[in-house]
Amino acid sequence: MARPPKNKAVDLSEAIDLTAGAIERLTCPEGKQQAFLRDAKAPGLRVRVTANGAKSFVFEAKLNRQTIRRTIGDVRAWKIDAARAEAFRLRVTLDGGNDPRELARQEKETKAEAVALATKGQVTVSETWAVYMQARKPKWGDRHYADHxxxxxxxxKPAARGTRGRGETLPGPLYPLMALRLVDLTPTAIEAWAAQQGQERQTYGRLAWRCLKAFMTWCTEESEYKALVQADAAKTRKSREAFGKAGKKKDVLLKEQLPAWFAAVLALPSPTLAAYLQTLLLIGSRRGELLVLEWSDIDERWRGITIRDKVEGERQIPLTPYVWQLLSALPRVNQYVFASPVKEKAHLSDPNGGMTDACAAANLEGLTLHGLRRSFKSLTEWLEIPAGVVAQIMGHKPSATAEKHYTVRPLDLLRVHHERIEAWILEQARIQIAPPKATARA
Known part of the structure; x- marks a missing residue:
């Protein structure tokens, strides 16, 4: 069918399948103030054209035998499919016995009341932050909640360490914003905060900034707060540049550095700390996962370790011979494998000191605890271990469909690879392994 010429008038007596061309050709009949073109696909959807040529999408329906209309928006701002979807939504609202105009009025009043409350200082960032954390707590892990x-x-608060010599704890990076009203979280206020935090503690500030963006996104999705926040207030260029780009960490143990590092760790005065650092390297876990390891998480009979995983909840990895040799030699002070030497019912709290001392003795300054996890992954490349095996031991999410849905590796299969990794690392480090003890499996 040939396309109608642009100057051909649209027949307003019949509903048509709305098109951009039909809307473009729509004109108001002479002598009338407005006219309506009906859509054949979405009952209730109209295009209104006025005498001066303004065009908009309108929803029209009957309520209590009276015609009601609600403007959807200008035809230049709304696509036809979007206008149809909105018309269907309004139709459902109407069928439920609700007048869309009344609901819009109530929503407007609610927003006005919320803004009024904020203007009076009754809704602060601190109060909203507390509600946010409580609402999100079921979706977060304990560590993530504690970070917030x-x-x-x-x-x-008085403290002996982590205070930069001040003798008291430092406020969290988001604390300066807590006293503000929610409505005062403007781009200008956040940029000023970001500039200060970016100078004082760039890395921690960058984490706080990401959490702030998530918080403000949540606020925009909650009816009580969405009128009080600017959705993109924390996403300005100045805020982003204040923290710079996160650098790519490259601290890792090389194969030839293993003898010096192991020798330095074994020379530490604390056997518990020495065992912790070696185990961290040999199983590639996150530092916090290993710190909270309990004796009940170790299955000597079936030679397995249950790790509390921040991604999947928990994962099982093999209890390799040298790791068990290290752990079985530790005293059972409390429920934790790596028990605190000063607190009766706690685990090691800060292994960084021992790590720093060992790295200094081995001339490996700059190597971090997370660098040991990175080292585990890197060292497995020498053995060409399957990437999925390494990821499963380390607690990384599967990265391919076959890994997610089709590959199931039992503990015994993981053990084949993991013991090979351990034996190779110890061989490079020139560490002798004691003969394994027989374990009853009856």
Whole structure:
């Protein structure tokens, strides 16, 4: 069918399948103030044209035998499919016995009331942050929740370390924003905060900034707060540049550095700390996962370790011979494998000191605890271990469909690879393994 010429008038007596061309040709009949073109696909959807040529999508329906209309939007701003979807939504609202105009009025009043409350100072960032954490807590892990608490903490508590020599805890990076009203979280306020935090603690500030963006996104999705926040207030260029780009960490143990590192770790005065650092390298876990390891998580009979995983909840990995040799030699002070030497019912709290001392003795300054996890992954490349095996031991999410849905590796299969990795690392480090003890499996 040939396309109608642009100057051909549209027949307003019949509903048609709305097109951009039909809307473009639509004109208001002479002598009338407005006219309506009906859509054949979405009952209730109209295009209104006025005498001066303005065109908009309109929803029209009957309510209590009276015609009601609600403007959807200008035809230049709304696509036809979007206007149809909105017309269907309004139709459902109407069929439920609700007047869309009344609901819009109530929503407008609710927003006005919320803004009024904020203007009076009754809704602060601190109050909303507390509601946000409580609402999200079921979706978060304990560590993630604790991180959010730390980000907003007041500080000023007496402490012996982690205070930059001040003798008291530092406030969390988000604390300066907590006293503000929610409505005052403007781009200007956040940029000023970002500039200060970017100078004082760039890495921690970058984490706080990401959490702040997530918080503000949540606010925009909640009816009580969405009128009080600017969705993109924390996403400005100045805020982003204040923290710079996160650098790619490259601290890793090379194969030829293993003898010096192991010798330095074994020379540490604390057997518990020495065992922790070696185990961290040999199983490639996250530092926090290993710190909270309990004796009940170790299955000597079936030679397995249950790791509390931040991604999947928990994972099982093999209990390799040398790791078990290290752990079985530790005293059972409390429920934790790596028990604190000063607190009766706690685990090691800060292994960084021992790591720093060992690395200094081995001339390996700059190597971090997370660098040991990175080292585990890197060293497995020498043995060409399947990437999925390494990821499963380390607790990384599967990266391919076959890994996610089709590959199931039992503990015994993981053990074949993991013991090979351990034996090779110890061989390079020139560490002798004691003969394994027989384990009853009856």
């Amino acid at each position: 608490v730390k980000l907003s903490k007041e500080g000023g």
